[in-house]
Amino acid sequence: MEPRPLDALNAARNKRVIVELKNKTQLIGTLKAFDIHINVVLEDAEERGEDGEIKRKIGTVFVRGDAIILISPA
Amino acid sequence: MEPRPLDALNAARNKRVIVELKNKTQLIGTLKAFDIHINVVLEDAEERGEDGEIKRKIGTVFVRGDAIILISPA
Amino acid sequence: MEPRPLDALNAARNKRVIVELKNKTQLIGTLKAFDIHINVVLEDAEERGEDGEIKRKIGTVFVRGDAIILISPA
Amino acid sequence: MEPRPLDALNAARNKRVIVELKNKTQLIGTLKAFDIHINVVLEDAEERGEDGEIKRKIGTVFVRGDAIILISPA
Amino acid sequence: MEPRPLDALNAARNKRVIVELKNKTQLIGTLKAFDIHINVVLEDAEERGEDGEIKRKIGTVFVRGDAIILISPA
Amino acid sequence: MEPRPLDALNAARNKRVIVELKNKTQLIGTLKAFDIHINVVLEDAEERGEDGEIKRKIGTVFVRGDAIILISPA
Amino acid sequence: MEPRPLDALNAARNKRVIVELKNKTQLIGTLKAFDIHINVVLEDAEERGEDGEIKRKIGTVFVRGDAIILISPA
Numbered sequence: 001m002e003p004r005p006l007d008a009l010n011a012a013r014n015k016r017v018i019v020e021l022k023n024k025t026q027l028i029g030t031l032k033a034f035d036i037h038i039n040v041v042l043e044d045a046e047e048r049g050e051d052g053e054i055k056r057k058i059g060t061v062f063v064r065g066d067a068i069i070l071i072s073p074a
Numbered sequence: 075m076e077p078r079p080l081d082a083l084n085a086a087r088n089k090r091v092i093v094e095l096k097n098k099t100q101l102i103g104t105l106k107a108f109d110i111h112i113n114v115v116l117e118d119a120e121e122r123g124e125d126g127e128i129k130r131k132i133g134t135v136f137v138r139g140d141a142i143i144l145i146s147p148a
Numbered sequence: 149m150e151p152r153p154l155d156a157l158n159a160a161r162n163k164r165v166i167v168e169l170k171n172k173t174q175l176i177g178t179l180k181a182f183d184i185h186i187n188v189v190l191e192d193a194e195e196r197g198e199d200g201e202i203k204r205k206i207g208t209v210f211v212r213g214d215a216i217i218l219i220s221p222a
Numbered sequence: 223m224e225p226r227p228l229d230a231l232n233a234a235r236n237k238r239v240i241v242e243l244k245n246k247t248q249l250i251g252t253l254k255a256f257d258i259h260i261n262v263v264l265e266d267a268e269e270r271g272e273d274g275e276i277k278r279k280i281g282t283v284f285v286r287g288d289a290i291i292l293i294s295p296a
Numbered sequence: 297m298e299p300r301p302l303d304a305l306n307a308a309r310n311k312r313v314i315v316e317l318k319n320k321t322q323l324i325g326t327l328k329a330f331d332i333h334i335n336v337v338l339e340d341a342e343e344r345g346e347d348g349e350i351k352r353k354i355g356t357v358f359v360r361g362d363a364i365i366l367i368s369p370a
Numbered sequence: 371m372e373p374r375p376l377d378a379l380n381a382a383r384n385k386r387v388i389v390e391l392k393n394k395t396q397l398i399g400t401l402k403a404f405d406i407h408i409n410v411v412l413e414d415a416e417e418r419g420e421d422g423e424i425k426r427k428i429g430t431v432f433v434r435g436d437a438i439i440l441i442s443p444a
Numbered sequence: 445m446e447p448r449p450l451d452a453l454n455a456a457r458n459k460r461v462i463v464e465l466k467n468k469t470q471l472i473g474t475l476k477a478f479d480i481h482i483n484v485v486l487e488d489a490e491e492r493g494e495d496g497e498i499k500r501k502i503g504t505v506f507v508r509g510d511a512i513i514l515i516s517p518a
């Protein structure tokens with residue numbers, strides 16, 4: 001069976017990921033949960049601005065899927 | 075069973091959360107309700123601008139899900 | 149049973165509410181009706197600009213849900 | 223039974239309404255038809271700019287619902 | 297039975313219409329087809345800029361519904 | 371039976387078309403496939419900027435429907 | 445049977461592709477997976493800016509479909 005996109009998210013569960021948002025910020029955190037809308041939950045997350053500097057520590061964060069551009073390993 | 079994103083919102087019920095909106099403002103309040111569209115209701119809420127200053131006290135507020143980027147513990 | 153977001157709108161029926169729109173204006177009026185899309189109808193409504201000044205009196209107004217950011221008691 | 227938002231549109235049928243669009247123009251016309259997407263048809267319509275001046279007479283016009291912010295009596 | 301918005305489009309079939317797009321251009325052409333998404337097909341179409349000047353002749357054109365603001369008789 | 375918008379796309383299959391995108395670029399290519407979301411595949415495609423100059427040759431390209439404004443014969 | 449748009453993506457599986465995003469960046473990588481929403485997974489990916497320079501190496505990346513404009517062979 002051909003791999004599906006959500007398989008890649010499943011493989012990243014409990015690992016550090018970068019979530020790039022449409023508002024030009026990035027969240028870095030441990031991927032704990034996701035669903036078919038690509039709503040995701042990160043733990044131990046922090047927000048970075050366009051230039052890569054840490055803007056704030058967030059802890060646990062729920063991100064609405066439609067705000068997300070891409071998710072990749074940190 | 076793998077955790078799902080809405081589990082994280084459920085765990086935050088009756089706790090203080092920050093709701094970051096697409097219009098670059100933040101709402102801080104007690105999470106009272108949410109649904110699958112990520113429509114949420116906050117109580118004792120206040121609105122903060124991009125620089126973190128309080129813009130106004132709101133009390134109870136219904137926020138339409140598609141205006142939301144992320145939700146995290148306050 | 150856990151409260152749902154539309155319960156908060158139901159509790160605000162026939163009361164004065166502020167409806168904040170994505171186009172940066174606010175409508176103040178009496179909430180007469182709403183549906184699951186968050187389409188709402190206000191009566192005795194007026195429109196306010198970003199600086200809070202009244203721009204015009206509207207009377208009854210139907211607002212399409214996807215233009216709405218949030219709804220709170222006036 | 224509680225009133226629903228589309229009841230307000232139904233009450234406005236054959237009456238003059240203002241339709242405010244996301245592109246910052248307003249249409250004034252007689253509401254002849256609408257559907258659940260809030261697609262509407264106006265007759266004897268004219269378009270006004272942000273400053274209220276008449277930009278052009280249109281006659282009959284079909285407006286796609288997702289371009290609409292609000293509808294109110296003229 | 298109350299008239300529905302698509303009835304107005306049906307009445308305009310084979311007639312010259314103006315299609316106003318979200319990108320601030322207008323298409324003028326003969327309405328040959330439409331569907332419930334308001335995807336439309338025009339024949340003998342031309343594109344006009346914001347100032348009304350003809351930008352180019354197109355011939356037949358398929359327009360995706362979600363790019364459309366309104367449709368009116370030419 | 372009345373013609374439907376997708377009939378026009380079907381008639382353009384294997385012919386040169388211009389696909390105008392929401393990001394203000396145009397793709398010119400041979401229409402090989404489309405679906406109800408107006409996702410399309412072009413072959414021997416090239417991308418043109420707002421001023422009509424060729425920006426790059428692409429070859430085969432899959433275009434997501436919601437990025438498209440209109441499709442017309444080249 | 446007429447070819448469908450997703451056939452073209454299937455033919456590109458395990459090949460190098462360019463994914464052009466609505467935020468004006470490009471991803472270059474090996475197409476490993478896609479679904480009907482055009483969510484895609486690339487491997488050995490890198491991000492390029494508007495001027496074609498490599499901005500960063502990403503490795504594996506999940507891209508949300510609605511952030512994508514087009515996909516073409518690299």
